[in-house]
Amino acid sequence: MMSKEVFVSGNTAVATGVSLVEPGVIAAYPITPQSPAVEKISEFIADGEMKSEYIEVESEYSAMSACIGAEAVGARAFTATSSQGLALMHEMLHFASGQRLPIVMAVANRTLAPPWGILNDERDTIAQRDTGWLQFYVESAQEALDTIVQAYRLSEQEDILTPTMVCYDGYIISHAYEKVVVPDKDEVQSFIPEYEPDEILNVEDPKTLGYAPSGYNTEYRVKQQLGTETAKGAIGDITEDYADQFGRDYVGMVEEYGPENPDVTLVTLGSVTGTVRDVVDKLNDQGREVGLVKLRTLRPFPYEQLADILKGTGAVGVLEKDISFGYEGAVFSEVRSALQGTNNVPSMNFIAGLGGRDITMENIENVYEKLFTMAETGESEGRIEFVGYRFSDGKGII
Amino acid sequence: MKIDEVTETDYMDSGAACPGCAGELALRLVLKELGEKTVLTTTPSCVGATCSVNISRINTAFPATAATSVGMSAGLKALGKTDVTVMAIAGDGGTADIGLQGLSGAAERGDDILYVCYDNEAYMNTGIQRSSATPPGTWTTTTPVGKERPKGKERPRKDMLKVMMAHDLPYAATASVSYPTDFLDKVKEAKDRTGTRYIHVYAPCPTGWKFPPERSIEIGKKAVTSGACILAEWDEGKFSLTGQSKRLAEDGKELTPMKEYLGPQGRFKHLDDEAIKEIAQTARENLEEYRKLAQAYS
Numbered sequence: 001m002m003s004k005e006v007f008v009s010g011n012t013a014v015a016t017g018v019s020l021v022e023p024g025v026i027a028a029y030p031i032t033p034q035s036p037a038v039e040k041i042s043e044f045i046a047d048g049e050m051k052s053e054y055i056e057v058e059s060e061y062s063a064m065s066a067c068i069g070a071e072a073v074g075a076r077a078f079t080a081t082s083s084q085g086l087a088l089m090h091e092m093l094h095f096a097s098g099q100r101l102p103i104v105m106a107v108a109n110r111t112l113a114p115p116w117g118i119l120n121d122e123r124d125t126i127a128q129r130d131t132g133w134l135q136f137y138v139e140s141a142q143e144a145l146d147t148i149v150q151a152y153r154l155s156e157q158e159d160i161l162t163p164t165m166v167c168y169d170g171y172i173i174s175h176a177y178e179k180v181v182v183p184d185k186d187e188v189q190s191f192i193p194e195y196e197p198d199e200i201l202n203v204e205d206p207k208t209l210g211y212a213p214s215g216y217n218t219e220y221r222v223k224q225q226l227g228t229e230t231a232k233g234a235i236g237d238i239t240e241d242y243a244d245q246f247g248r249d250y251v252g253m254v255e256e257y258g259p260e261n262p263d264v265t266l267v268t269l270g271s272v273t274g275t276v277r278d279v280v281d282k283l284n285d286q287g288r289e290v291g292l293v294k295l296r297t298l299r300p301f302p303y304e305q306l307a308d309i310l311k312g313t314g315a316v317g318v319l320e321k322d323i324s325f326g327y328e329g330a331v332f333s334e335v336r337s338a339l340q341g342t343n344n345v346p347s348m349n350f351i352a353g354l355g356g357r358d359i360t361m362e363n364i365e366n367v368y369e370k371l372f373t374m375a376e377t378g379e380s381e382g383r384i385e386f387v388g389y390r391f392s393d394g395k396g397i398i
Numbered sequence: 399m400k401i402d403e404v405t406e407t408d409y410m411d412s413g414a415a416c417p418g419c420a421g422e423l424a425l426r427l428v429l430k431e432l433g434e435k436t437v438l439t440t441t442p443s444c445v446g447a448t449c450s451v452n453i454s455r456i457n458t459a460f461p462a463t464a465a466t467s468v469g470m471s472a473g474l475k476a477l478g479k480t481d482v483t484v485m486a487i488a489g490d491g492g493t494a495d496i497g498l499q500g501l502s503g504a505a506e507r508g509d510d511i512l513y514v515c516y517d518n519e520a521y522m523n524t525g526i527q528r529s530s531a532t533p534p535g536t537w538t539t540t541t542p543v544g545k546e547r548p549k550g551k552e553r554p555r556k557d558m559l560k561v562m563m564a565h566d567l568p569y570a571a572t573a574s575v576s577y578p579t580d581f582l583d584k585v586k587e588a589k590d591r592t593g594t595r596y597i598h599v600y601a602p603c604p605t606g607w608k609f610p611p612e613r614s615i616e617i618g619k620k621a622v623t624s625g626a627c628i629l630a631e632w633d634e635g636k637f638s639l640t641g642q643s644k645r646l647a648e649d650g651k652e653l654t655p656m657k658e659y660l661g662p663q664g665r666f667k668h669l670d671d672e673a674i675k676e677i678a679q680t681a682r683e684n685l686e687e688y689r690k691l692a693q694a695y696s
Contacts, residue, residue: 024476027469053472058503062465065458065500069469072456073437075476077469091459099456201437201454201470203482208450210457 097132119356262291314375418611608664
C-alpha cells in the first residue's frame with residue numbers, strides 16, 4: 001500500500017493516525033468536539049481495519065485509568081478527549097506521567113464551563129501544563145495525524161518515557177475538512193520501533209508499580225524532568241526523520257515564518273498560526289518586515305530556541321487562547337521568561353479566541369500595528385489586550 | 399474446600415498492617431487461591447498501603463481501581479496473554495463510595511476482572527471515617543456520638559451485593575475472613591469465570607472497631623451468626639445463602655444475640671439496649687429479605 005490523499009475532517013485525520021499506529025488498547029468516552037474521532041476509531045475496529053481492544057469506558061477518568069492499566073502490562077494505549085473530560089482526567093494525568101507510561105492522547109481543544117460552551121479555546125490543555133505530559137499544539141488536520149505517529153516514537157523512547165498530548169483546536173481543526181495525506185501503514189509501523197518496555201507488570205517477574213523508595217521523591221522527579229528535557233533533542237531528530245521518510249517537515253519544537261530578522265514578531269500556537277501566516281504574507285508583500293514564531297510544543301518548552309530566534313526583533317507579541325487568572329496568558333509568561341536577559345524589547349500579550357470567538361486577519365493586522373508602535377516608542381498600551389473586547393469601558397486592555 | 403486443602407504457598411511478602419487486621423488476611427487468602435498467574439491492582443487503603451506481595455501489582459489512584467484493572471485486562475488480551483487473572487482489591491470506601499462508578503462501568507461492560515472489596519465498614523486507613531458501607535449506629539470520627547447525634551451514623555449501609563447483582567454479572571458473593579473455606583470456595587468459583595466477578599469480604603478491624611486484636615476472627619463469626627453480615631452468592635442469575643447464613647435463614651438455627659456481637663466493640667459502646675434491639679430487628683429483616691431473594695432466584 002502507498003500513501004493516499006483523502007479529504008477528511010481533523011477528527012478523521014486523528015482517527016486515521018491512530019489506526020496506522022494500531023495501539024493495543026483504546027479507551028475513550030465521547031465529548032464534543034472529540035466524539036467523531038472516537039466514533040471513527042470504533043468504525044475502523046468494527047470493519048477490521050484496525051485490531052485494537054476498544055473499551056467504551058463510562059467516563060474520561062476511567063479512560064485515562066484504563067490506558068494506565070494497559071500500558072502497565074506493556075500494551076500501547078490511546079485516548080482522546082476535550083475540555084471537561086480532560087479536566088476530569090486531571091488526577092490520572094499525573095499518574096500516567098509519574099509512572100512513566102508513554103500514553104498518547106489527542107485533545108480537541110474546547111473551552112471550560114461556566115459559561116457553558118462547546119467551541120474552541122486552549123484553556124483546557126494549558127490548565128494541564130504541569131501534569132508532566134509533553135504537549136504539542138498542531139495547526140492542521142495533517143499535522144494532527146503526523147504528530148500522533150511521531151508522538152508514539154517520542155513518548156516511548158527509553159530515556160523519555162513520558163506521555164504526550166496532541167492538541168488540535170476544536171471545530172477549527174476537528175470539524176473542518178482538509179486534504180490529508182495518509183501515509184502507508186507499513187511505513188508508519190517501521191517508523192515506530194516495537195514497544196518493549198522493561199518495567200511492566202507480568203507474572204514471570206513480580207514487581208510493584210506506583211511506589212518509590214521512601215525519601216527519594218526528589219530523585220524521582222529529577223528523572224522525570226530529565227526525561228522531558230531529553231524530549232527536546234528527540235523531537236528535532238524525530239521530526240527530521242519523519243520529514244526524510246514522509247516528506248512533511250514540522251521543523252521541531254519551534255517554526256519561524258517570514259523574513260529573517262523581522263522588525264516585530266508575533267508568537268502563537270495552534271490553528272490560528274495559519275491565519276497569522278496569511279497576515280505575515282500580506283504585510284510583507286506591503287514591505288513591512290513582520291515575523292511569526294509558531295510554538296509547536298509548550299512542554300518541553302523551547303526557551304533556548306525562542307531566546308535565539310527573538311534576539312534582535314523590535315517588539316514581541318504573544319497571541320494565545322487562554323489566561324491564567326491573576327496574572328496573564330500562560331504562554332506569554334513563558335515567552336517573557338525565555339527572553340529574560342537576552343531581549344528586553346517591549347512585549348505584549350494578546351488574548352483572543354476565548355470560547356470560540358473568531359480571530360480575524362484584521363485582528364491580527366491590528367496586533368502587528370501595535371507591535372510596530374511598541375518597537376518605535378519602546379512602550380506598550382498595557383500588558384494584556386483582550387482582542388475584540390466588546391464593551392466600551394476600556395477594560396479590554398490591562 | 400477443607401481448611402487443610404488451602405495451600406501453604408504464600409504470596410504475601412511482608413505486611414505492616416495493625417495486629418489482627420482481617421483486610422490483610424483477606425488478600426493473603428485470595429492470592430493463595432488465585433496463584434502466581436495473577437496481576438493485582440491495589441488502591442490507597444490499609445491493604446494498598448501496608449501489604450507487600452510477590453505478585454505483580456500497581457497501586458493506582460483511589461477512584462481508579464476498577465478502570466485500571468480493566469485496562470490491564472484489555473492490555474493483556476491485546477498482547478495475547480490470556481491465562482492471567484486480573485484482580486483488584488479495595489476497601490468499602492474505595493468500592494461503595496469513590497470507586498463505584500468505575501466498578502459499575504466494568505460490570506456493565508462485562509470486563510474481565512475479579513474485584514474484591516474487603517469491608518471493614520469505614521475509612522480505616524485515613525482514621526476511621528464513615529463510608530456508605532458503615533452500618534447504622536456506628537461511631538466513627540466523622541459520625542461522632544454527641545448530644546445532637548446520639549446514635550453515630552444514622553443511615554443504613556449500602557448493600558453492595560445487591561448493587562452488583564443489578565448489573566447481572568456472572569458471579570458475585572459476600573464472604574467473611576472468619577469462614578475461610580466458604581470464602582475460598584467463592585474465590586475459586588469467581589476465578590474460573592470470565593467477565594466481571596465481585597467478592598465482598600467482611601473484614602473486622604480491631605483498630606477502627608475498638609476491640610482487642612486477638613478477637614478479629616471471633617468478632618467476624620459473630621457478625622455472621624448475629625445476622626449483621628450475610629453470606630450469600632449470586633451465580634449466573636441464581637441467588638443463594640451460604641454457610642452459617644443459610645443455616646440461620648433456612649434451617650432455623652438460632653441467631654447469636656446482637657449484644658454479643660456489638661458489646662465487645664468500642665464503636666458501639668454508646669448504644670443502649672433499645673438501640674441494640676433495633677439493630678437486631680433490622681438484621682432479622684435483612685436476613686428474611688435475603689431468604690426471599692434466594693427463593694425468588696433459586
